[in-house]
Amino acid sequence: MAIVYAQELHIAHLDDGSHPTAPRAPIKISAFEKSHWKIVPHPVQPHLGPKVAELTSVWWLDVAAIFSQATSNAPTKAGRYKVEWRMNLNVAETDNVVVGTEFRAITFRKDEDPNSPVVTEDREPAIWFKPQSLQEFMSHTDHPNSVPALPKSLQQAQALELKPGYDANNQGFFTLTLPGEVILQEDPDGGGAEGNVLVQMRNHDKTVKMGMHIEYVKLVPAE
Structure with missing residues (x-):
């Protein structure tokens, strides 16, 4: 399956320095930023579900996943694919997390370095989505009419139960489909699809972002 779980994501400012795929921080961490990202048990199924990446507080938001034929997590068949992020937003100030955040998907060849500027900066993304409002962001999820944050009171919880598609057992997790x-082409040498995919979520403005969980990102065949 073409899926990258939270523990395999490349996350700037992940607190655990021993994380196997944590890249070097692209900027110096200031003294007041004591907690950024952590890998934690799943808030819905802590003993059964996969671990998730928890955003505590950061202004340099930079998360990436690499789907590579070399690591066998890229699609094996040529064709059209959608990008799906599984996440939630658990604070009232959700605008700072998603508004102005770039969601991108870029294809690269097996002989290219996905971290090179040629791929990350010079190449036109296959997918580019930068929502300008929370409503625009949620309109591309499986809960377009839902409030993404956890309820803060009994009254708010009761109101959420009346919204179509709201699942209290899911505690605010939703799927964002970019x-x-x-489009992955057929490999001329045979053996399935040619090409790999770099998926990014990034926002480098100086607003503080907090309250996000990411479970995974995956590529799914387009219908």
Whole structure:
């Protein structure tokens, strides 16, 4: 399956320095930023579900996943693919997390370095989505009419139960499907699809972002 779970994501400012895929921080961490990202048990199924990445507080938001034929997590068949992020937002100030955040997907060849500027900066993304409002962001999820944050009171919880599609057992987790598609061509040498995919979520403005969990990101065949 073409899926990258939280523990395999490349996350800037992940607190655990022993994380196997944690890249070097692209900027110096200031003294007041004591907690950024952590890998924690799943809030819904802490003993059964996969671990999730928890955003505590950061302004340099930079998360990436690499789908590579070399690591066998890229699609094996040529075709059109959608990008899905599984996440939640658990604070009232959700605008700072998603508004102005770039969600991108970029294809690269097996002989290219996905971290090179040629791929990350110079190449036009196959998918580029930068929501300008929380409503625009949620309109591309499986809960477009839902409030993404956890209820803060009994009255709020009761109001959420009346919203179509709201699942209290899911505690606010939803799937964001990026608008657009990634197209992978057939490998001329045979053996399935040619090409790999770099998926990014990034926002480098100086607003403080907090209250996000990420479970995974995956590529799914477009219908």
